[in-house]
Amino acid sequence: MSRALVLLLAVSARAEPVDFSRDVLPILSANCFACHGPDEKERKAKLRLDVEGDAKRARDGETPVLAGKPEQSSVFTRLVTKDEDELMPPPESHKTLKSAQIELVRRWIAEGAKWGRHWSFEPVTRPQGTIDSLVKEKLTEKKLTLRPPASSATLARRLSLDLTGLPPTDSSDKDYEALVDSLLASKAFGEHWARLWLDLARYADTKGYEKDLGRTMWPWRDWVVDGLNADMPLDQFTLEQLAGDLLPNPTEQQLIATAFHRNTMSNDEGGTDNEEFRVAAVKDRVDTTIQVWMGLTMGCAKCHSHKYDPISNEDYYRLYSILNQTQDADLPDDSPKLSKPTPEQTKAVESATKKLNELREQLAKASGKDLKDKDLEREDPTTDKPEIAKLKAEVKSARNALKAANEEIVAIPIFRELPTAKQRVTKIHNRGNFLDQTAPVTPAVLPAFGKLPEGAPLNRIGLAKWLVNRDNPLTPRVWANRVWARLFGIGLVETEEDFGALGTPPSNPKLLDLLAAEYRDGGWSLKKLLKFIVMSDTYRQASETTPALREADPRNALASRGARYRLSAEVVRDQALAVSGLLSRKMGGPPVMPPQPAGLWRSTYSGKTWIDAEGEDRHRRGLYTYLKRTTPYPSFITFDGGSGEVCQIRRIRTNTPLQALVTLNDPVYLEAAAALAAKMIASGSEPAAAGLRIALCRPAKPDEAKPLITLFADAKADFAKHPQQATDLIATTRSKLPQGIAAPDFAAWIVTANAILNLDEFLTRN
């Protein structure tokens, strides 16, 4: 035995017992299961190590795992053998285990090879303790304690940005809890938290692919905002989105809710096979559903059984068959839809229809035959009599008028189930190929994660109820983690998208389960869960950090300090508009087109153009900005916003020079700078310090504004020398010179405000 190994054994002798699901399962998953796991097609030597019985059964003269006897367990001996033919993992797999991992496997077997399930598949039970006590438990291991609370101004800004995505407006000295309650009750709350749902639902205002034509999805967006503001519990939210149409006498709102899964893309490209893209959409719905609620990746089970998690190829298509019974079929008209005409619109369509019918009759009489639409196109001035040509033209224009009247009506794609007689037979798609279908399957939920709740039907209603059933171990954990990550910048499970065997283990498992239990047992109330978290001392810690803190908890995964991170794409913009006073608080309705550089929309066939909005619509919240999948709003993409093509579980934050160019030069930030400059001048106090106070929502520290005052003085001198530049800058920002202020002064204050809106502290949640 080598000296190093002796040393390792000596060290490990003092360590706590090996925990299978925490310590060993990840090693087996990453290194063994690809060939010895759930996927029967890839399985080598007919050996599977993901099932206890198989792993502990003697076979061909060897036992993979013989409890208590690592030297006689081939799972261990094959890791350390010098015989290349015996060695596992085989060299061609390019996988190698670290010596510490091999030692863990050895110790686990030596300690009795106790089996268990992957941690996230175990039931959620509420642990003893509070957020703070469970965080402190972990911090104590690192010889750390909770940090003192942040200042009240910092906390007010933090809370307001976290809960509403807007800076605080309320300067009254409310106590902390009252502030929490008022923010949770504000309408801005739903607008901010809806963004999370929009990312998950791959929401966009266009259909995707080549033509990427527009479509009306915004009523669903407004449904989400309203639902969050009303604190609709997650179980109901789930049921209505997945199966609102199947509920008894569904309301209009419940039908709109089902647009959640109509956010899938549809391909209007000429020459496409509609069935191909319908199937692609259904698969997207299967994958998205399991991603959003259970944090598992289904994608690979389309072609073969999952290599690491207990989801077989058949399981995939059984779940698929539940979602495979809706009427939508990648048709250009996106049917079925829910129409929401106003009374005026109904009248307009009626009168346009009447007019068209009358003209058609006249034409039929005049020409002596019933002309079809295509006959109208074959206008022939040489043979048509003048009155017939005239009538044809009139019919065409009446037809266009009817089309236009219909297009005025808001109609949103929704779910509608096929009648029983027309339901599709689902078969397994061989290697995921929809043209190569094999064995038929019956519908079922994933068998490894609990049964359908008592009495639930085997359709989308049952699926929804199963997802939010008490016994489902994943849904509450996945959602609690997601909410935590939005507040702390990093999830307790960092891989928010993967709670399976290959995901990262939770940094604080008990805390995760506390939050999960709190959410589930508290009636799935998002507002309650948020309040539970933000009332903790952990949340209220100051974010200042020290070398020792960074050393012990480099990424703040243990919440050893207050979180500090750059604001999200929409919040960066909304905040600049809010502090400058430009932000429109108009809620809901069709998406808007704030200014973007000309010529970005050059899609292949879509004739729609981007027309920069005027007035209030220039300055609506980012949530309302038109999202075209193939050409998303550029500044949001630069700040890591998504394009709404596929379900986006988390946005990975980046820090790039292109972001600097946006906040320095995008017209919306220049307009905000000018508006802020005017507010600074009107503040009645020293403008630079006032600017800091307005933007950062805290009083300026003594001398803090000095660099800004110097900047202002230099800029003013420059503008005085070059007055045309002052005029140009003011014109660029579309602002008016405040009364009694000279152009060079105002221009210099705009430059100063532009600087404030680019401060790190401004772009950051502290």
Place this chain on the structure above:
Amino acid sequence: MTPDLLHARAVTRRHFFQTSGLGFGALALNSLMADDLKRPMIPARAKRVIYLHMAGSPSQLEMFDYKPELQKLHLKDAPASFLEGKRFAFIKGVPKVLAAQFKFAQQGQSGQWMSELMPQLAKVIDKISVIRTVHTDQFNHAPAQLFVHTGSPRLGSPSIGSWATYGLGSTNEDLPGFVVLLSGGKTPDAGKSLWGSGFLPSVYQGVQCRTTGDPVLYLSDPKGMDRVMRRRMLDAVAKMNEAEHARSGDAETLTRIAQYELAYRMQTSVPDVMDISKEPEHVLKLYGAKPGYVSPAETSTDDVRVLYKGDDPTFANNCLLARRLIENGVRFVQLYDWGWDHHGSSPGESIDETLPIKCQQIDRAISGLILDLEQRGLLDDTLIVWGGEFGRTPMMQNNVRSDLKKGFVGRDHHPYAYTMWMAGGGIKGGVALGQTDEFGYYPVENPVGIRDLQATILHQLGLDPYRFHFSYQGLDNRLIGPTNEGKVLKALLA
């Protein structure tokens, strides 16, 4: 590669952060920089790539794949073997066979067959490896383009340029590592998803540089703010950010200070590199480039294809820009030229009228690029890839017409065999890989899949296509997909 390792890279990336003694920073553009850490995994033959994509898909049967047998069947019903069990985008029933519409001849020492449409390229054909048997499993534009560029026909996967910059970084601190240039008047069918970073961090997405307006969005300072003023403003911001860093101790703030500096430098460096008027006359001539030219096709809102002119230099300008960009350290330059979808349903999309115009637009430009790179000693380690997303059928598209009418000659989408080529970057010259049957319908020798092409491109860049991956959603995602069907095209390697 795990997110942890990415973090570690971001941290160790620059001396600036190493010496600051601070914790982890978020991903920054400079995590793409300085090649010290981003070493190739295997010996690299190419340091950079210029990928020329002809969006819409040119006809291999009019350019590279010489099929005299088609002449015998010209305007006759297509044989049943062409049609049985096939899905087409537009063809219904029994279409007529269409012979090559242009003359072919053997070119160069290697004697490769080429049509008369690319006379300049014919002169450099001995520097090129032509692959006649590329096949794909997608026959609609957007999914097929996505498959070629991201390895998946659906949206959401990183493009090959993102993979390359993720694997290798950029070598110029003042420029993005992955740049995209467009021509043909439209964005390619699958839009910006073709240069998106998918599940890779967004720093790896392609940056579209434009030849009109700001070359990079929001690059210009607002009217009225000169460089001195901008400098002063950034100095004030930096000063206050340093104070914020002293208070918070957050390394992100230092990264932000550095990014604002980089943005300031990009405001000069990008317009500088994008300014082709600095090129001498003989170089402009070599490509057929014209500085400052704005094509009517780039601004019209009508069908731009009817505005195409053979001497439109937009694509040539982009080829010259590509050379300037890679010369300045950009890792991956992707050109998309739209307008190659020649169904025959209108003169703007016909093989007889528009294809020659499109060929004229690219012929001198591409041969000029190859010669220019060679003269500068850059061809050896710059890989050039040319092709569309699929090929075109040996038959006419019978839902359009079944006779020859001027301006209405066309072919449907054909995924089973088409031509692409590669040059430079450790690829042999004068090779013709693969053989199709007498009608150019199927490969009969050396079929080459999209995954083979992707494996080969990565391999030339020194990235092992089988091991090079990014862990996301519990999967080790790779450009070449989950199976190992993609093989490096050894026959092409010099």
